[in-house]
Amino acid sequence: MTAVTETPVLQLSALSHTYQGRRRRTTVLRQIDLSFERGTFYTILGPSGSGKTTLLSLASGLDTPTGGTIRFDGQDLTRLGLGRYRNKHAATVFQQYNLLTYMSALRNVTTAMEITGTKPPTGRRRTRALELLAQVGLDTDMAHRNVLRLSGGQQQRVAIARALACDVDILFADEPTGNLDEDTADGIIDIFRRLAHDQNKCVIVVTHSQTLAAGSDRTLTLRKGKVSSKS
Amino acid sequence: MNFTKRAALSLWSRKGRTLIMLGTFLVISAMVLGGVLIKSATAQATDAAQRELGAEVTLAMDLDADQGASPSLQAPMISSDAVDRIGASELVEKYNYKSFDGTRLLGGPEIVSDQPLFPDAPPNYTLALGVLDSTLMPEFDDGSWKLLSGEPITAADKGRDSLLVEERLAKKNNFKVGDRITLAENDPKGTRKAEFTLKGIYRDPSDEPDPEYMQFPGDRMIVPADALGRLNSGGQEGPTQLQGATFQLKDPATLDAFQAHARKAAGDALTGFKLGMNDKAVKQMTGPLESITSSATAAMWLVGGAGALVLGLLATLAVKQRRTEFGVLLALGEKKWKLVAQQAVETVVIAALAIGLSSLFAQSLTQLAGDTLLRDEAAAAQRKINAWQPPPPGSTGVQEGIDPDDEPVEGADPIDKITVRLDPADLATVAGIGLGIGLLATAIPAASALRLNPRTILTKGK
Numbered sequence: 001m002t003a004v005t006e007t008p009v010l011q012l013s014a015l016s017h018t019y020q021g022r023r024r025r026t027t028v029l030r031q032i033d034l035s036f037e038r039g040t041f042y043t044i045l046g047p048s049g050s051g052k053t054t055l056l057s058l059a060s061g062l063d064t065p066t067g068g069t070i071r072f073d074g075q076d077l078t079r080l081g082l083g084r085y086r087n088k089h090a091a092t093v094f095q096q097y098n099l100l101t102y103m104s105a106l107r108n109v110t111t112a113m114e115i116t117g118t119k120p121p122t123g124r125r126r127t128r129a130l131e132l133l134a135q136v137g138l139d140t141d142m143a144h145r146n147v148l149r150l151s152g153g154q155q156q157r158v159a160i161a162r163a164l165a166c167d168v169d170i171l172f173a174d175e176p177t178g179n180l181d182e183d184t185a186d187g188i189i190d191i192f193r194r195l196a197h198d199q200n201k202c203v204i205v206v207t208h209s210q211t212l213a214a215g216s217d218r219t220l221t222l223r224k225g226k227v228s229s230k231s
Numbered sequence: 232m233n234f235t236k237r238a239a240l241s242l243w244s245r246k247g248r249t250l251i252m253l254g255t256f257l258v259i260s261a262m263v264l265g266g267v268l269i270k271s272a273t274a275q276a277t278d279a280a281q282r283e284l285g286a287e288v289t290l291a292m293d294l295d296a297d298q299g300a301s302p303s304l305q306a307p308m309i310s311s312d313a314v315d316r317i318g319a320s321e322l323v324e325k326y327n328y329k330s331f332d333g334t335r336l337l338g339g340p341e342i343v344s345d346q347p348l349f350p351d352a353p354p355n356y357t358l359a360l361g362v363l364d365s366t367l368m369p370e371f372d373d374g375s376w377k378l379l380s381g382e383p384i385t386a387a388d389k390g391r392d393s394l395l396v397e398e399r400l401a402k403k404n405n406f407k408v409g410d411r412i413t414l415a416e417n418d419p420k421g422t423r424k425a426e427f428t429l430k431g432i433y434r435d436p437s438d439e440p441d442p443e444y445m446q447f448p449g450d451r452m453i454v455p456a457d458a459l460g461r462l463n464s465g466g467q468e469g470p471t472q473l474q475g476a477t478f479q480l481k482d483p484a485t486l487d488a489f490q491a492h493a494r495k496a497a498g499d500a501l502t503g504f505k506l507g508m509n510d511k512a513v514k515q516m517t518g519p520l521e522s523i524t525s526s527a528t529a530a531m532w533l534v535g536g537a538g539a540l541v542l543g544l545l546a547t548l549a550v551k552q553r554r555t556e557f558g559v560l561l562a563l564g565e566k567k568w569k570l571v572a573q574q575a576v577e578t579v580v581i582a583a584l585a586i587g588l589s590s591l592f593a594q595s596l597t598q599l600a601g602d603t604l605l606r607d608e609a610a611a612a613q614r615k616i617n618a619w620q621p622p623p624p625g626s627t628g629v630q631e632g633i634d635p636d637d638e639p640v641e642g643a644d645p646i647d648k649i650t651v652r653l654d655p656a657d658l659a660t661v662a663g664i665g666l667g668i669g670l671l672a673t674a675i676p677a678a679s680a681l682r683l684n685p686r687t688i689l690t691k692g693k
Contacts, residue, residue, distance in 0.1 A: 062562060062686035086685075087564020098559045098689055100237075102244035114233040115563045146244070166563070 007074055008035035009169055009202045010059060016067030017054050028054045030225040032068070038169070041196040041203045043213040046222035052206040053095075053174055055222065059204065060092045060172040061085040072169075087116055091163040093173035097155040099147045105133060105158040106143040109165045116166040132161040135191060137184055152179040160188060164195065171195060173205040177212055189215040234569045238576040249581065252545055256585035256665065259538030264586070264593040264653075264661045266531025269601050271657055272649040273520040278483070280516045280646060286483030286508065287369075290314070290493075291329075291475040293505035307503030308472040311363075311456065316496040318478060322485045327368065328456040329475040330361035331444065332463045333417035337424055340404040340412060343397075344447035353419040358446050361456030365395060367477065368453075370435070373642060381408035381431030388455045394427035398434045399449030408432065414452075417463045425462050427454065475504070483508070512643035515616070519608035519645050523601065535664070543672035550574065550676035557681065558688030567681045574677050578669040586662050590653060598651040609647035616645070 015032040018025050028051045036042060036059075046052045057063045059070060061082040070077045077085055086092075091112075099108050109129035112118075120128035133143045136157035138150075147155055156179045163171055171192070177185035189212055192203045196217065205212060213219045221229045242249045292306055311328060318326035336342060336355040348356055362368060365384040370376040384393050394414075396406055406412065406429055416423040435448040460471035480489055490506050557570050616639040 057686045060562075062689070063684055082684075083561075083564055083566065085564075086562060092562055094562075094689065096689075098555060098562070100556055100559060102241050102556075107240065111233065111237065112563050115560065115565045 008071075009038045009073060010036040010204075011071040011074075012055075012059065012068065013071070014068040015055075015058065015065050015070065017051075017058060017063075018066045028225050029058070029065075032225075032227060034220070034227065036170070036202050036204060038202050039196055039200045040218060041193050041216045042205065043216040043219045044204065044206045044222060045208070045210075045213055045219060046228075050222040051225040052222055056092070056172050056174055056204070056206045060090050060170075062092065089169045091116075091166040091168045091171050093156075093159050093163045093171070093176045095174040095178065097147075097152075097159045099155055099158055099162070101146075101148050103147065104144050105138060105147055105150065105154075105161075106130065108147060108158055109133060109162050112162045113165050116168070118165060118167045129161070129165060132164050133158070135164070136161045137187060153181065153184065156180060157184065157188075160191070164191070168201070170202045170204065173203070175207055175209075176205060177207070177209055185209075185211070192216075234573040235576055238573045238580065241573070242577055242580060248549060252542070252549075252578075252581045253585055255538060255542050255545060256582055256669070257589055259535055259542065259668065260582070260586045260661055260665050261589040261593050261596070262534035262538070263531050263664055264589050264657065265597040265600065266527045266535075267657045267660050268593060268597045268651050268653060269527035269649075270524055271654070272597075272601060272651045273517075273524045275652075276520055276646050276649050277513070277517045281483035281513050286480040286486070288478045288480060288486065288489060288506055288508055289475065290317070290478070290501075290504055290506050293503055306474065308474065309476070309497070309500050309504060310470040311460075311473055312470045313497040313500035314473060314476040317476070317493045320489060320492045320496070322480055322482070322489045322492065324479040324481045325367060326363070326476060326478040328361060328363040328471070328473050329477060330456045330459060330471070330473045331358055332361070332459050333357070334359045334452070334459070334462065335415040335417075335419070337413040337415045340400075340406070342447075343399045343403050343449040346447065348446060356419075357450040357452065358444050359414070359452040359454045359459055361454055361459035361471075361473070363389070363456060365431075365453050367479070369477075371433075376433050376435050378431050378433045381429070383431060384453060384455055388430070389457055391455065392425050392427040392458045393430040393455055395431045395433055395453040396429060397449045397451050398432055400452075401429075401432045406432065414454075414462060416465075418465075421465070423462060423466070425458070427458070512640040515612075515640050515643045516646050518612050519605055519647070520649070522608045523604045526604065527601075535668075539668040539672065542668060543675075546578070546669075546672040547676040550673070554683075554688045558685045561685035562689065570681060571674065571677045574673050575670055578673045579666060582665045582669045583662070586658070586665055589661075590658055594651055594653045598649075601649050601651055605647055605649060609645040612645035 012032055012034045015029055015034075016027065017029040018027045032055070044052050044055065054063075058065045061070075061077060064078070064082070072080060072085060072089055099105075100111060103111065106126065106129050109132060110125045113120075113125045113129065119125070130140060130143055134140075138154060138157055138161070142150060142154060147158055150158065156176065160173070160176055163173070173192075177188055180188060192205065193215060195201045196203045203216075205216065207213060219231050220227055290309070314326065314328060317323075333348075333356055335353055336357070340355070342355050342357050348358065360368075362384055363386055365371055368376070371378070371383070378395075379398055381395070384395060394412060396412075400406070408429055408431060410429045411426045412429055413424055413426050415421070433453075435451065437448045440447055441451075456473060457471045478489070480486065486508055493506055494501060553574075560570055561567070619637065619639055620633070621638065
């Protein structure tokens with residue numbers, strides 16, 4: 001997000017987004033220029049309605065901007081293909097978990113690995129999935145439960161494990177610790193930090209949490225669709 | 232294929248929805264299968280009836296033919312050569328000539344009836360029927376006429392002056408098989424005559440003049456058509472001229488092909504004639520079948536259509552409920568076609584299960600329903616047959632409102648039983664219809680959901 005000296009993993013240029021309502025158009029993001037680098041844990045802060053979630057949706061390839069460009073490793077996302085980008089390079093942890101409710105926690109994670117074609121360096125997908133679930137505090141018993149039989153916080157951890165399971169370049173998360181207790185939230189922050197620093201991933205988290213922001217490498221704040229501060 | 236695994240998990244986890252879909256599909260497939268089975272069983276029964284009665288095609292004068300501005304008063308004739316060419320088809324089992332002409336008994340023998348065939352008829356004038364094979368005449372075929380002694384006239388009698396006479400004529404004149412009887416030509420002024428060898432004596436139990444020729448049956452003679460033709464040819468050479476012919480087909484289903492062959496083989500010789508299946512008996516037997524077939528078909532389409540509508544609504548609801556799931560999978564980068572394929576696999580599994588289940592009981596259920604429906608229809612048809620009364624003697628029936636053509640055919644009772652059999656082709660038909668309905672009901676809502684991007688799907692309504 002600072003002046004770019006090396007090739008950024010993700011680059012937003014003059015990014016704008018406008019929602020067309022039935023009666024009026026609402027511009028949510030205005031001419032945003034940002035660069036994100038590998039090996040860095042970013043947090044995006046801002047009041048409700050500032051455009052944080054929209055920025056995350058566009059950057060993660062869930063939606064197409066109405067203006068500007070998004071480049072991954074220098075390549076325009078529209079040329080790369082949003083589906084391919086989401087499948088191979090970006091994973092998202094949603095605020096509403098968005099788990100597959102007819103599956104167990106374990107199956108949610110292995111399904112994501114199957115869809116993205118992620119093969120663990122050692123062992124089977126199932127073993128790797130159990131490891132990741134254990135990392136976020138879910139034991140084997142919980143891993144085999146249908147996700148609807150887990151609490152909100154536990155479901156959020158499954159969603160995080162699912163995103164971690166996909167060996168992607170950028171991890172996006174929308175309020176990932178909102179439903180977690182303080183200890184688990186600290187654990188998740190630690191996972192994000194290690195993911196960035198040890199595995200050279202780019203982690204971008206949208207949050208209201210100052211604690212989470214304090215644990216990140218860099219923070220930017222959005223107000224009324226514009227970047228108001230960077231640190 | 233991870234989408235098949237997901238489909239299996241989805242079906243297993245959402246048991247309630249799976250059971251509702253299965254139940255709906257089961258009703259649809261059972262009804263459609265029932266309808267298909269009844270149609271198939273009635274078609275087989277109709278085919279069997281046609282085989283039982285024989286597929287007889289009659290070549291006769293076409294009363295509806297347009298004769299143009301100057302209609303001929305002369306009935307059309309067809310040569311035996313043309314009939315032979317038609318009969319040579321491999322579709323034909325056997326065939327017979329049909330001709331008739333007047334003749335006179337000479338040398339002493341007398342006819343039985345004391346009523347002349349027409350007011351100025353010469354003495355001992357009667358009618359002879361010309362055939363190729365007397366055993367193929369419907370009356371001999373159905374047993375109403377019986378050969379008492381001697382042998383029938385067959386194709387081997389072609390070129391010979393052979394003769395069959397009725398029992399009463401034989402008795403009156405003390406005829407015996409092997410006797411030689413002199414017959415004269417039709418024209419009372421003509422001098423042509425021939426000596427016929429009595430080949431057989433037959434019995435016609437009727438005392439009433441036959442409706443076609445108004446001849447007393449005891450005076451009827453049967454001769455080879457070519458012999459009758461020679462007697463009445465006026466000395467002209469050439470092939471025998473016939474009033475018509477009958478052809479017994481090997482397979483009733485080949486009527487169209489046979490007609491095409493006849494047109495090609497006989498060409499212009501067929502002018503003024505028509506070839507038609509003599510299917511009055513078949514219609515009498517299969518009338519109840521047609522009735523239940525149309526009922527079954529209507530029920531099949533009605534329930535099938537209503538079921539498809541319900542299924543479509545269920546699929547639409549299911550797809551709407553799965554928008555989030557689609558969104559999540561798309562967010563993970565899953566291909567859209569795999570999502571539709573997953574939905575399709577779920578539908579196919581349910582459809583296959585329902586069709587498999589329905590095949591277990593559809594046969595017995597359809598047999599029960601078919602027999603019940605058919606019993607009522609057959610009983611009603613039989614009552615109608617039993618209630619038919621012929622016109623009073625001397626009446627055409629017009630004044631009484633009786634059409635003699637409506638006279639029931641003997642020995643052709645309405646079919647009151649069908650045998651329902653489930654064969655792979657029927658099952659394949661139902662499977663095709665079921666899968667088509669299911670996939671269509673799934674594809675339309677699924678395709679509409681997939682037009683959206685994952686963010687819209689995931690944030691809709693939030």
